[in-house]
Amino acid sequence: MSTAQGPKLPPKPEPPDPSECCxxxxxxxxxxxxxxxxxxWEARVERIKAQWQAEQAGQQ
Structure with a gap:
């Protein structure tokens, strides 16, 4: 779930092409x-980061 640099995050959703809006x-x-x-996605990333930070704090 994590790397030495930080947690593994899900990819950011791709925005639709402006031409897709009719x-x-x-x-x-x-x-x-x-x-x-x-x-x-932003809420999920925040949860993942918070969990990773808590895990890192617990390892010190």
């Missing part, structure tokens, strides 16, 4: 779906 007001829009996915 501009017709879809609900939800592909851009909104990406924003939601990005927020979930």
């Amino acid at each position: 501009g017709s007001g879809c609900d939800p829009c592909i851009l909104e779906l990406y924003d939601d996915e990005l927020e979930r």
